[in-house]
Structure formats: structure tokens, C-alpha cells
Amino acid sequence: MASITMLENNPDAMISPEVLVPKLGEQLVNMGLLTSDQLQQALRYQHQSQKSGVTLLLGQAIMEMGFLDRATLDRAVTEQIVRLRAALEDANHNLEMRVQQRTLELEEALRRLSEYNLLKANFVANVSHELRTPLTHIRGYLDLLYTESLGDINPDQKKALGVSLQASLRLQSLIDDLIFFSQVSRGQMIVDICPVNLGKLAENILGPLKTRAEAHQLTMQVNIEPNMPYVQADEEKISWVITQLLDNAVKFTEPGGLITLKINRDPGAINLINISVTDTGIGISQDKIKDIFEPFHQLDGSATRRYGGTGLGLTLALQIIEAHGSVISVKSELHVGTTISFPLLIKEV
Ligand SMILES: Nc1ncnc2c1ncn2[C@@H]1O[C@H](COP(=O)(O)OP(=O)(O)OP(=O)(O)O)[C@@H](O)[C@H]1O
Ligand SMILES: [Mg+2]
Structure with missing residues (x-):
């Protein structure tokens, strides 16, 4: 009776072989070591013991009733464990095979998707x-x-x-x-980084945008710090990004609104110049901010959408800014307005 002890008194008994083996009674009957009738008697005995407050394992009940001795029971339990282990190994093997198969299928799907x-x-x-x-x-x-x-x-x-x-x-x-x-x-974006004068760059792009803003009855304010150092940038692509941001500001702001282009030294980092476009337009809700950088994604997706465009502007702007090693930040509040900004590195002299 060494390994089969009262659970109440010895918690270690929880890990005895018999506990690990499910349906021991049925197994003993199948092996011809116990009759169905004996099994029923042992189960009843176990049940009664439990009712009187003594927890008894089935094997213990069988032995106490004299149906089997310790050695026979241990052999039966061991045999059951060996079978269980084999079944577990089989199941593990099958699982591994299925995981391998699924991995191959997913790899193939990914390859096709990339293609x-x-x-x-x-x-x-x-x-x-x-x-x-x-x-x-x-x-x-x-x-x-x-x-x-x-x-x-x-x-x-x-x-x-x-x-x-x-x-x-x-x-x-x-x-x-x-x-x-x-x-x-196709991963073919190349940026041609040169020293760029942002003041001049802004001057070159603002003409047509100011005309557009006026046509929409918007005020365009330009706030550029004087004597700014040159930045490291691809002039053409950064012009394109600022144009896109201003184009959006004009598009998503109601007549009478204000649009501000601000270019100034970053107060928190001496080697950065900040570029930001602020509008007093329709704004973007917090949960939608990350969506606006998805290709072809427009927040007004309805068939009767009011604003034109393909939904590519910000996707490409983000790629360009990231190719400069920088990041775009968006601050927005619905019906209040939006600020989109990014920093560029000052060219060292
Ligand atoms: N300043 C803004 N205020 C409010 N919503 C904006 C603003 N800028 C962008 N959005 C939202 O983000 C979406 C994506 O902008 P994005 O510039 O990528 O595309 P688009 O302006 O719709 O089209 P495209 O730029 O290709 O002409 C816009 O359709 C709009 O819903
Ligand atoms: Mg746009």
C-alpha cells in the first residue's frame, strides 16, 4: 500500500501512476483481471467510503476487497501507462506533422501573396x-x-x-x-539626400497652394523661422510631402478656416527642424489616425464622398519620411482640426 495512500493525508498521492491512468477499472476488465461484477462492487465500495468522508482510489478499493493483489495491480497500471505513453507519442507526432504541413501551406500562401x-x-x-x-x-x-x-x-x-x-x-x-x-x-524608393534650404523650398511650392486656399475661402498662414540652417533631405520628395499635407489641409477644411505651415527649429533637439501643417478642418478621430496611412484608404469611403483623391498621398508621404530616417506625427481632434508634422536633420557645417 505504499504508493496508493489516502489523498487527504498525503497530497503527493495525486501523482501516483493510478491517478495518471484514466478508466483503470475498464482496463482491468478488458485485461480479464477483474469481472464487471467485481468492478461494480469495488466502485460501490469506493463510493460508500467517500460518503463516509474517506477518499479511496479505485485500485485501493479493489485491493481492500481482495479482488487483486498489489503486484498484479501495479503491473496492470504500468501496462496502461506504457500504452498511454505510446498513444501520446503518436498524438505528438501527428501534431508535429500537422504543424509542419500547415507551416508549409502558410509559406506557400505567403509566397503567392508576395507574387x-x-x-x-x-x-x-x-x-x-x-x-x-x-x-x-x-x-x-x-x-x-x-x-x-x-x-x-x-x-x-x-x-x-x-x-x-x-x-x-x-x-x-x-x-x-x-x-x-x-x-x-517594389521596394524601389530611393532618396537623394542633399543640403536643402527649406525657406526657398516653401516659397517654390506655396504659390499654387495659396491660390487654391483662397479659392476655398481659407486663410493660409506661413510661419518660417528666419536664418534657418540647411537640412539633409531629398528636395523634390520633401516638396511633394509638404504639398500633400497642404493639399489635404485645404481639402478637409471648411471655408473660413485657417491653414498654417510652420517650419522652425525643434525646441527639444538642437539638430532638428520641425515642419508642420495645421488646419482647422474636419479632424480625424483617434481610432482612425493609423488608418490614414494605409494605401487607398479614405475615411469618407462612401460612394457619394465629398472629397476627391485616391488615398495615396499620406501612404507615400510616410514612406518618404521614413526613407529620411524620420517619423510623421499626427495630432487631431474631430471638428477641431489636425496637425501633421515631421522633423528633418540639420546639415552639419
Ligand atoms: N488634414 C486632414 N483632415 C482630416 N482628414 C484627413 C486629413 N488628411 C488626411 N485625412 C484623411 O486621410 C485620408 C487619406 O489621406 P491621403 O492624403 O492619403 O488621401 P487623399 O487625400 O484622400 O487622396 P490623395 O492624397 O491620393 O489625393 C483622407 O482621405 C482623409 O480621410
Ligand atoms: Mg491627400
């Missing part, structure tokens, strides 16, 4: 290039007509040509964005 992504990027790039060629001709001839290089035109014709030119410019910038996006998707 589709590349195909998609290639497709977007090819279509965009195909669109760009005829568009260049259309723009060229519209330009010639508009500047009257091909003959005189009347004011109505000039107006119509002006509108067509604007539309073709918009189309071209859309196609350029798509080409840029497909390049980024």
Missing part, C-alpha cells in the same frame, strides 16, 4: 506608363493651343482650353502618384 503583390505593382506601373504617353501628347497640344502657337483663339475657346489643361495636369499628377506607389511597392 500577386509584385504582379499588382507591375500592372499599376505598366498601365500608368501607358497612360502617361498619350497624356503627354494631349497636354502638349493643349498647351500649344492655349498659348495660341497654332493660331488665334477666342476668349471662350481659351477658357475651355484652360479648364482642359488643368484637368490634364490633375490627371498627370494622379498617374505620377500611381507610378511612385508602384515603385515603392
Whole structure:
């Protein structure tokens, strides 16, 4: 009776072999060591003992009733454990096989997904290039007509040509964005870092944006610290990012609102210049802020959406800023406004 003891008195008894073996009674019957009738008697005896407050293991009940001796019971239990172990090993093996199989399937799915992504990027790039060629001709001839290089035109014709030119410019910038996006998707974004004068850069991009802001009855405020040092940046791409941020600010702000472009030294880091665009527009709720950087994601996804665009601006802006080793921050409150900012590294002298 050494290993089969009262559970109440000895908690270690919980790990006796018999406890680990489920359905010992049935097993003993199957092995022909016990009759069904004897098993029922032993179970009843065990039950009665439990009722009178004594916890008895089935093996102990069988022995106390004299149906089996200790050695036979131990042998039966050991045999049961060996079988159980074999079954466990089998189950483990099967599980490992299934995990391996699933891993292979997932790897294959991932490979196919990457392939589709590349195909998609290639497709977007090819279509965009195909669109760009005829568009260049259309723009060229519209330009010639508009500047009257091909003959005189009347004011109505000039107006119509002006509108067509604007539309073709918009189309071209859309196609350029798509080409840029497909390049980024193929991991082909290269930034050409040079010393950049941000004051001059802002001057160059602000003209058309100010006109747009005025057309939307918005006030555009430009707040650029004087005598700023040069920063390390890809001038063309950073111009593009600031243009996108201002374009969004104009687009998502109601008439009468204020848009501020601020470029100043970072008060917390002497080697950084901060660039921020603030608007008093519709704002973005906190839970949606991370979504705005997803490709083609627009918060107003309805079919009757009020604001144009493809939803690529911020995706590409983020990629550009990250390629500069920097980060974009967004602060926004619904119906109050939004500030999107990023720092750039000052060029050391
Ligand atoms: N200043 C802002 N105020 C409110 N919502 C904004 C602002 N900027 C971006 N968003 C939200 O984030 C979405 C994604 O912006 P993003 O610039 O990437 O795309 P888009 O402006 O819709 O299209 P695209 O820039 O390609 O012309 C916008 O559709 C809008 O829902
Ligand atoms: Mg945009």
C-alpha cells in the first residue's frame, strides 16, 4: 500500500501512476483481471467510503476487497501507462506533422501573396506608363493651343482650353502618384539626400497652394523661422510631402478656416527642424489616425464622398519620411482640426 495512500493525508498521492491512468477499472476488465461484477462492487465500495468522508482510489478499493493483489495491480497500471505513453507519442507526432504541413501551406500562401503583390505593382506601373504617353501628347497640344502657337483663339475657346489643361495636369499628377506607389511597392524608393534650404523650398511650392486656399475661402498662414540652417533631405520628395499635407489641409477644411505651415527649429533637439501643417478642418478621430496611412484608404469611403483623391498621398508621404530616417506625427481632434508634422536633420557645417 505504499504508493496508493489516502489523498487527504498525503497530497503527493495525486501523482501516483493510478491517478495518471484514466478508466483503470475498464482496463482491468478488458485485461480479464477483474469481472464487471467485481468492478461494480469495488466502485460501490469506493463510493460508500467517500460518503463516509474517506477518499479511496479505485485500485485501493479493489485491493481492500481482495479482488487483486498489489503486484498484479501495479503491473496492470504500468501496462496502461506504457500504452498511454505510446498513444501520446503518436498524438505528438501527428501534431508535429500537422504543424509542419500547415507551416508549409502558410509559406506557400505567403509566397503567392508576395507574387500577386509584385504582379499588382507591375500592372499599376505598366498601365500608368501607358497612360502617361498619350497624356503627354494631349497636354502638349493643349498647351500649344492655349498659348495660341497654332493660331488665334477666342476668349471662350481659351477658357475651355484652360479648364482642359488643368484637368490634364490633375490627371498627370494622379498617374505620377500611381507610378511612385508602384515603385515603392517594389521596394524601389530611393532618396537623394542633399543640403536643402527649406525657406526657398516653401516659397517654390506655396504659390499654387495659396491660390487654391483662397479659392476655398481659407486663410493660409506661413510661419518660417528666419536664418534657418540647411537640412539633409531629398528636395523634390520633401516638396511633394509638404504639398500633400497642404493639399489635404485645404481639402478637409471648411471655408473660413485657417491653414498654417510652420517650419522652425525643434525646441527639444538642437539638430532638428520641425515642419508642420495645421488646419482647422474636419479632424480625424483617434481610432482612425493609423488608418490614414494605409494605401487607398479614405475615411469618407462612401460612394457619394465629398472629397476627391485616391488615398495615396499620406501612404507615400510616410514612406518618404521614413526613407529620411524620420517619423510623421499626427495630432487631431474631430471638428477641431489636425496637425501633421515631421522633423528633418540639420546639415552639419
Ligand atoms: N488634414 C486632414 N483632415 C482630416 N482628414 C484627413 C486629413 N488628411 C488626411 N485625412 C484623411 O486621410 C485620408 C487619406 O489621406 P491621403 O492624403 O492619403 O488621401 P487623399 O487625400 O484622400 O487622396 P490623395 O492624397 O491620393 O489625393 C483622407 O482621405 C482623409 O480621410
Ligand atoms: Mg491627400
